Amino acid sequence: MAASPGRTRSEAARRAILEATRLELTERGYDKLSIDRIASAAGVGKQTVYRWYPSKSALVAEGVLHGHLLPVVVLPDTGDVRADVARWLGSLAGLGANSETAALIRATLAATAEDAVVAASYDEQVTAVTRSALLARLESGVAAGQVRPDAPVAVVVESLIGVVLFRLVTRREMGPEFVDDLVELVFGGIGT
Amino acid sequence: MAASPGRTRSEAARRAILEATRLELTERGYDKLSIDRIASAAGVGKQTVYRWYPSKSALVAEGVLHGHLLPVVVLPDTGDVRADVARWLGSLAGLGANSETAALIRATLAATAEDAVVAASYDEQVTAVTRSALLARLESGVAAGQVRPDAPVAVVVESLIGVVLFRLVTRREMGPEFVDDLVELVFGGIGT
Amino acid sequence: MAASPGRTRSEAARRAILEATRLELTERGYDKLSIDRIASAAGVGKQTVYRWYPSKSALVAEGVLHGHLLPVVVLPDTGDVRADVARWLGSLAGLGANSETAALIRATLAATAEDAVVAASYDEQVTAVTRSALLARLESGVAAGQVRPDAPVAVVVESLIGVVLFRLVTRREMGPEFVDDLVELVFGGIGT
Amino acid sequence: MAASPGRTRSEAARRAILEATRLELTERGYDKLSIDRIASAAGVGKQTVYRWYPSKSALVAEGVLHGHLLPVVVLPDTGDVRADVARWLGSLAGLGANSETAALIRATLAATAEDAVVAASYDEQVTAVTRSALLARLESGVAAGQVRPDAPVAVVVESLIGVVLFRLVTRREMGPEFVDDLVELVFGGIGT
DNA sequence: CAGTAACCGAGACGGTACGTCGAGTCTTACA
DNA sequence: TGTAAGACTCGACGTACCGTCTCGGTTACTG
Numbered sequence: 001m002a003a004s005p006g007r008t009r010s011e012a013a014r015r016a017i018l019e020a021t022r023l024e025l026t027e028r029g030y031d032k033l034s035i036d037r038i039a040s041a042a043g044v045g046k047q048t049v050y051r052w053y054p055s056k057s058a059l060v061a062e063g064v065l066h067g068h069l070l071p072v073v074v075l076p077d078t079g080d081v082r083a084d085v086a087r088w089l090g091s092l093a094g095l096g097a098n099s100e101t102a103a104l105i106r107a108t109l110a111a112t113a114e115d116a117v118v119a120a121s122y123d124e125q126v127t128a129v130t131r132s133a134l135l136a137r138l139e140s141g142v143a144a145g146q147v148r149p150d151a152p153v154a155v156v157v158e159s160l161i162g163v164v165l166f167r168l169v170t171r172r173e174m175g176p177e178f179v180d181d182l183v184e185l186v187f188g189g190i191g192t
Numbered sequence: 193m194a195a196s197p198g199r200t201r202s203e204a205a206r207r208a209i210l211e212a213t214r215l216e217l218t219e220r221g222y223d224k225l226s227i228d229r230i231a232s233a234a235g236v237g238k239q240t241v242y243r244w245y246p247s248k249s250a251l252v253a254e255g256v257l258h259g260h261l262l263p264v265v266v267l268p269d270t271g272d273v274r275a276d277v278a279r280w281l282g283s284l285a286g287l288g289a290n291s292e293t294a295a296l297i298r299a300t301l302a303a304t305a306e307d308a309v310v311a312a313s314y315d316e317q318v319t320a321v322t323r324s325a326l327l328a329r330l331e332s333g334v335a336a337g338q339v340r341p342d343a344p345v346a347v348v349v350e351s352l353i354g355v356v357l358f359r360l361v362t363r364r365e366m367g368p369e370f371v372d373d374l375v376e377l378v379f380g381g382i383g384t
Numbered sequence: 385m386a387a388s389p390g391r392t393r394s395e396a397a398r399r400a401i402l403e404a405t406r407l408e409l410t411e412r413g414y415d416k417l418s419i420d421r422i423a424s425a426a427g428v429g430k431q432t433v434y435r436w437y438p439s440k441s442a443l444v445a446e447g448v449l450h451g452h453l454l455p456v457v458v459l460p461d462t463g464d465v466r467a468d469v470a471r472w473l474g475s476l477a478g479l480g481a482n483s484e485t486a487a488l489i490r491a492t493l494a495a496t497a498e499d500a501v502v503a504a505s506y507d508e509q510v511t512a513v514t515r516s517a518l519l520a521r522l523e524s525g526v527a528a529g530q531v532r533p534d535a536p537v538a539v540v541v542e543s544l545i546g547v548v549l550f551r552l553v554t555r556r557e558m559g560p561e562f563v564d565d566l567v568e569l570v571f572g573g574i575g576t
Numbered sequence: 577m578a579a580s581p582g583r584t585r586s587e588a589a590r591r592a593i594l595e596a597t598r599l600e601l602t603e604r605g606y607d608k609l610s611i612d613r614i615a616s617a618a619g620v621g622k623q624t625v626y627r628w629y630p631s632k633s634a635l636v637a638e639g640v641l642h643g644h645l646l647p648v649v650v651l652p653d654t655g656d657v658r659a660d661v662a663r664w665l666g667s668l669a670g671l672g673a674n675s676e677t678a679a680l681i682r683a684t685l686a687a688t689a690e691d692a693v694v695a696a697s698y699d700e701q702v703t704a705v706t707r708s709a710l711l712a713r714l715e716s717g718v719a720a721g722q723v724r725p726d727a728p729v730a731v732v733v734e735s736l737i738g739v740v741l742f743r744l745v746t747r748r749e750m751g752p753e754f755v756d757d758l759v760e761l762v763f764g765g766i767g768t
Numbered sequence: 769c770a771g772t773a774a775c776c777g778a779g780a781c782g783g784t785a786c787g788t789c790g791a792g793t794c795t796t797a798c799a
Numbered sequence: 800t801g802t803a804a805g806a807c808t809c810g811a812c813g814t815a816c817c818g819t820c821t822c823g824g825t826t827a828c829t830g
Binding site for chain 4: 786787789796
């Protein structure tokens with residue numbers, strides 16, 4: 001497949017870099033990432049890292065987000081939209097309780113906050129997946145008569161992701177009551 | 193007043209440091225903050241910066257959050273809770289439209305994500321103020337019969353701040369329709 | 385005696401400074417002298433050090449040289465000039481064998497090499513004493529017919545001090561044979 | 577030639593460092609040497625200086641003494657030992673008259689006084705060369721019957737270097753009469 | 769015998785330099 | 800040509816001292 005002459009790029013090296021990056025990110029966070037350390041931990045030349053990823057943010061964007069580092073939380077479909085959303089939120093809350101995962105997400109978010117390219121990537125890769133899943137579920141909820149047809153579904157997605165991330169960033173876990181209240185808010189509103 | 197011996201610490205120096213930090217944060221973001229640059233811009237010895245703030249995050253936490261950094265958005269009280277919340281959200285959306293302010297908030301959020309101390313400070317200083325203001329307003333809304341008495345008020349605060357920050361971080365402004373939909377969601381819910 | 389008003393300068397402080405300086409000089413050498421450390425070790429404010437001594441070199445010059453730090457080696461007078469000079473040189477060699485004293489002399493010499501004011505002070509305070517003593521002894525040697533009347537006495541002084549310091553600086557002790565040979569050289573020359 | 581992998585160390589950088597060091601040493605002396613300044617003057621990263629020389633004294637020892645720093649003064653051989661030594665000493669006196677060279681030698685001597693490694697290096701590189709040259713010349717003087725066979729030659733070397741350095745350090749030039757007297761002392765002694 | 773002037777300790781100030789770490793580039797030998 | 804290794808320039812780190820300035824608090828002469 002490699003049409004050009006010379007040695008083919010090592011996929012193994014690329015994976016080692018990503019793995020080392022994940023470790024660094026978990027243990028030290030985004031702004032203490034060191035390419036030197038990653039390269040050395042991955043047993044790889046620094047140049048190889050730069051060949052794959054032109055910058056620290058690209059490494060995080062391409063590597064961390066694409067690299068399946070963030071566990072995917074499945075939104076179930078039991079027929080009861082409200083219960084499904086509640087269970088899904090509960091799982092997210094559980095993610096936050098794992099300190100390694102929480103650190104990884106925080107690091108990703110820091111990268112997002114500091115780099116527009118990462119932000120775009122994040123939006124495409126993470127939010128998009130969640131959004132479409134949630135959207136589909138809510139629409140089937142509409143079909144089942146459990147959600148109003150004119151509900152601002154897009155805003156629901158933003159709000160739920162927003163609140164989850166906000167709690168993660170400020171290191172305040174979401175307990176069961178919080179999740180319940182959040183579901184109550186989304187489905188019932190606060191108006192009289 | 194100064195009980196201890198030795199020269200009194202220069203409040204002017206402290207303020208110059210904070211001002212220089214604010215500029216740096218606006219122009220370059222959190223992880224490109226350079227103490228060297230801050231000190232030199234503030235016309236201050238590096239040691240003086242470290243005397244006041246032991247670390248980059250403490251500088252951001254103490255100085256930036258406490259201080260004159262994040263503009264306070266007033267929640268009006270016209271008698272119509274829903275309209276008041278809508279106007280308040282609109283103002284927040286406006287803040288995000290100003291790119292300097294947006295950069296500043298993103299930088300602060302990055303600091304929050306990377307440092308637990310900053311996170312605590314952020315929660316105390318920023319969320320607390322907003323929370324109590326919103327809480328008071330919603331309670332007067334309950335008194336006016338515009339909000340149900342058992343509404344999960346705390347969650348409302350978290351959700352609104354969460355979504356605002358999420359949009360800021362991912363650099364997607366909140367347009368008027370988004371604000372409207374958000375208000376509709378909070379007050380009406382999505383259930384049938 | 386103190387005609388001027390105000391508190392009299394504390395001689396105790398001055399002495400403490402000199403003592404601390406001597407210690408520092410012995411332990412760390414000239415270029416690692418720290419006024420901060422000296423002041424703190426002497427239990428004295430930094431300003432007090434600067435009040436007495438305007439600079440590091442002045443501190444060494446005034447303090448170390450004047451302060452009787454360098455032991456005075458007496459040139460005996462037994463009637464035999466050559467034996468007396470030999471004994472005197474032997475004593476100097478002995479000084480060099482004491483590592484504290486050697487370090488102190490080396491530090492002083494470093495100060496001398498780096499500062500013209502110290503150099504002048506050194507010449508006046510140390511060389512002058514030795515020179516006049518040696519000169520007097522040699523002249524009484526002339527009177528006793530043990531030294532030629534037209535001997536270049538001044539050059540003898542310079543040579544002897546020079547060689548002693550050179551050996552100290554390059555950390556090569558002068559053994560008894562060296563001293564003997566030196567005496568032989570000075571009194572006998574190398575010519576046929 | 578380079579057996580190890582990686583970029584070959586830049587000899588050009590090393591030379592630029594030494595040249596910059598020589599300048600600094602001439603202009604400011606040993607204890608005002610600044611690695612920052614040397615690196616910047618040499619157009620070299622500070623790290624590169626430290627890669628070559630682990631400390632200020634190593635820089636002076638390895639670079640300055642080994643190198644092209646101290647001008648070599650040739651001991652002539654005209655057949656008249658005494659005249660040759662006199663001319664050689666005159667040249668050394670001339671060196672001291674050049675203030676740049678004098679400053680450089682003083683700086684080197686200060687380094688020597690303060691660091692044992694430099695001292696060893698100085699002894700090997702400078703004294704050894706002079707010693708062997710002088711030794712050879714004196715021995716040919718012995719063969720010519722101008723120097724007695726049992727003359728303490730090693731001590732002559734030490735004395736001459738010692739006195740030259742001592743005068744340099746105390747900033748008192750050696751005039752022609754001093755040189756003459758010194759030669760007279762060495763060859764004739766002072767005894768009757 | 770109250771002022772007041774010079775000292776004292778302490779320690780913060782604006783700086784310069786330290787020696788280390790890391791970024792991103794470049795240059796080797798080898799595969 | 801890609802790769803591990805590693806030297807390169809540059810810039811920031813956090814610390815140590817420099818010499819100056821400023822505190823509150825003694826002394827000890829002077830009016």
